[in-house]
Amino acid sequence: MEAKNVTKLFDVPITVSNSILSNFKNQKQKIVKKYVFVKSDCDCKRRRAYEITIMDLPRSIMVEILSRLPIKPIFRAKSVCKRWYNLITSDPLFVPMYQTRSLNFPCILLSVDCFNAAILELKAGYEYYSRPRNRPVMLIPKFNLPPLKPKIGGLFYEPKLEIIGSCNGFICLMDSDKYDENHSLYISNPLLGEYLKLKLPAYEKRVRSVAYAFCFSEGCGQYKVLRSVVRKFRGRPEVSELEVYTLGVDEKWRNAGKAPYPLCGSFRGSVNVNGALHWLDDENTKKSASIYSFNIRTEEVKPVPAPPGLETPSFCLRIVELGNCLCLSDNNYFQHVDVWWMREYGIAESWTKDRILMDSIPPDIPQTNFLPIIIWKDGEILMQSERATQLISYNPMEKKFRMVNVYDNGTAATRYIPSFYSLKTVMGENFHVSNVYPKTDIV
Amino acid sequence: MASSTTGEKKILTLKGGDNEEFILEESLVLQSELLKNMVKEERVSSIPLPSIKSKTLVKIIEYLKKHAELTPSNKEEFKNFEKEFVNVVLEELLDITVAVNYLKINGLLEFCCQAVADRIKDKSVEAVRKIFRIESDFTPEEESEFRKETPEAFEGDLDDTTN
Numbered sequence: 001m002e003a004k005n006v007t008k009l010f011d012v013p014i015t016v017s018n019s020i021l022s023n024f025k026n027q028k029q030k031i032v033k034k035y036v037f038v039k040s041d042c043d044c045k046r047r048r049a050y051e052i053t054i055m056d057l058p059r060s061i062m063v064e065i066l067s068r069l070p071i072k073p074i075f076r077a078k079s080v081c082k083r084w085y086n087l088i089t090s091d092p093l094f095v096p097m098y099q100t101r102s103l104n105f106p107c108i109l110l111s112v113d114c115f116n117a118a119i120l121e122l123k124a125g126y127e128y129y130s131r132p133r134n135r136p137v138m139l140i141p142k143f144n145l146p147p148l149k150p151k152i153g154g155l156f157y158e159p160k161l162e163i164i165g166s167c168n169g170f171i172c173l174m175d176s177d178k179y180d181e182n183h184s185l186y187i188s189n190p191l192l193g194e195y196l197k198l199k200l201p202a203y204e205k206r207v208r209s210v211a212y213a214f215c216f217s218e219g220c221g222q223y224k225v226l227r228s229v230v231r232k233f234r235g236r237p238e239v240s241e242l243e244v245y246t247l248g249v250d251e252k253w254r255n256a257g258k259a260p261y262p263l264c265g266s267f268r269g270s271v272n273v274n275g276a277l278h279w280l281d282d283e284n285t286k287k288s289a290s291i292y293s294f295n296i297r298t299e300e301v302k303p304v305p306a307p308p309g310l311e312t313p314s315f316c317l318r319i320v321e322l323g324n325c326l327c328l329s330d331n332n333y334f335q336h337v338d339v340w341w342m343r344e345y346g347i348a349e350s351w352t353k354d355r356i357l358m359d360s361i362p363p364d365i366p367q368t369n370f371l372p373i374i375i376w377k378d379g380e381i382l383m384q385s386e387r388a389t390q391l392i393s394y395n396p397m398e399k400k401f402r403m404v405n406v407y408d409n410g411t412a413a414t415r416y417i418p419s420f421y422s423l424k425t426v427m428g429e430n431f432h433v434s435n436v437y438p439k440t441d442i443v
Numbered sequence: 444m445a446s447s448t449t450g451e452k453k454i455l456t457l458k459g460g461d462n463e464e465f466i467l468e469e470s471l472v473l474q475s476e477l478l479k480n481m482v483k484e485e486r487v488s489s490i491p492l493p494s495i496k497s498k499t500l501v502k503i504i505e506y507l508k509k510h511a512e513l514t515p516s517n518k519e520e521f522k523n524f525e526k527e528f529v530n531v532v533l534e535e536l537l538d539i540t541v542a543v544n545y546l547k548i549n550g551l552l553e554f555c556c557q558a559v560a561d562r563i564k565d566k567s568v569e570a571v572r573k574i575f576r577i578e579s580d581f582t583p584e585e586e587s588e589f590r591k592e593t594p595e596a597f598e599g600d601l602d603d604t605t606n
Binding site: 051052053054055056057058060061064065066068069070071072073074075076077078079080081082085193 | 534537538540541544552553556557559560563564565566567568571572575576577578579580581586589590592593595596597
């Protein structure tokens with residue numbers, strides 16, 4: 001105890017003498033005086049009674065504090081000292097607390113290029129609109145994404161990493177192309193560097209197309225990966241089915257019955273709302289669109305009413321989730337974009353429309369399809385212009401668009417909720433989870 | 444020391460660490476779960492709080508007063524007060540945080556924790572260590588390992604101005 005206090009005691013005087021040393025090289029006499037003064041002033045008892053340091057805070061408070069840090073500062077805090085490292089990496093209080101706080105730091109997940117995905121933290125109070133000063137606030141988890149396998153003879157398909165979905169901090173990724181018989185699916189927590197490779201059903205020649213989706217049901221606490229498969233049997237029409245793999249439960253993929261046909265193209269943009277996964281039909285010939293839902297708990301497929309009277313073919317619509325509401329963005333017109341909100345889930349009459357006039361779009365924003373991503377900054381809607389890398393923010397009160405300068409090379413953004421839950425909490429303690437980096441052993 | 448009643452308002456005495464006494468309305472301390480229990484269940488009128496410095500206690504009482512006066516119309520004013528409230532030297536902020544945790548004033552505790560987190564948030568590892576007087580107990584190898592794993596976290600717009 002005594003020895004500890006002594007070392008603590010010397011902290012201050014030594015720093016003082018050092019800084020003074022550099023400033024007044026020739027005034028050694030003075031330094032010594034100062035040194036002695038500080039030392040004699042620091043009577044052990046007084047110091048212990050009066051100068052509290054952050055290391056004196058109880059564990060629960062320290063976790064409270066650390067769980068309020070955004071992602072990048074968490075990584076820095078982890079390397080400050082072992083006590084903080086242990087609180088962040090192994091205190092049972094930290095992870096659940098972080099989960100409840102992390103809604104305060106809106107994040108989006110980006111495909112940066114064919115190989116890399118990135119997490120982007122959107123800082124509150126940060127001025128994203130004015131130009132050159134703002135550097136991208138990007139946390140690139142390529143360090144933590146599953147290593148890509150080398151491409152064998154891939155003349156036709158570019159190797160790529162596609163984000164299938166993101167639920168509670170877990171993301172589902174697909175490497176190479178779904179038409180490639182060697183494609184793989186991964187589930188990863190990019191913040192922990194953890195990942196696992198999903199076992200896919202054996203390759204079948206009669207499979208015409210596949211598509212994947214990733215969802216979570218609060219009702220049953222389960223994460224499920226969905227696979228839409230279209231098979232062609234000789235002499236018969238194609239069959240479209242859904243297959244399900246529940247993480248940590250299923251040994252194999254299960255057949256979940258027939259699915260509306262065809263849905264492969266649209267299955268990609270599926271969204272999780274109200275315990276169900278939603279997607280739009282994939283028919284280019286139909287005049288109006290249909291919405292389908294997959295109840296994640298009961299695994300029942302049902303149609304969901306589209307806005308009554310809406311006559312926009314599905315390829316001009318995008319389905320999104322905004323503030324727990326099922327939404328459609330209608331890009332069928334030149335003069336405006338309509339954002340439809342299903343205010344009451346399942347009620348056709350509750351669909352309401354927000355019309356965004358193209359006139360309000362600044363001339364330097366490419367006028368392609370608009371895809372809303374999240375609600376941020378006091379109700380503004382963060383959107384992405386499709387096929388462009390530009391993010392824009394729409395203020396529904398002022399009816400104004402603004403360019404958001406956060407990154408310069410990201411495409412396809414989705415919402416992401418940071419979490420430090422290990423994949424083992426889903427897969428079971430004994431499951432072997434791979435890690436991008438060998439774990440640093442810190443005792 | 445003895446309890447007294449003026450009209451309907453009950454009066455309570457808090458005794459800080461330096462034996463300084465603070466006489467205040469009982470209703471004010473009900474925001475503290477700890478004091479509320481003491482007042483309601485044990486019917487005490489004087490509460491010794493030897494672990495809390497008087498200076499800290501003054502600050503907390505000031506907060507309780509402001510918080511009790513909070514109405515929808517002076518929300519902005521209260522926000523500014525809160526901002527100023529935590530704009531103190533680090534030791535004082537930590538003192539307040541520990542005391543508030545002990546007194547179980549939940550809203551204020553959250554606010555204090557956020558204030559401490561805000562002081563960690565945008566700083567480099569070295570600056571955090573310096574400001575909070577933490578000695579690193581990692582080996583240089585371990586430290587470089589952290590940087591290798593998440594290089595982005597260690598770069599960028601850090602603001603190391605001390606406070």
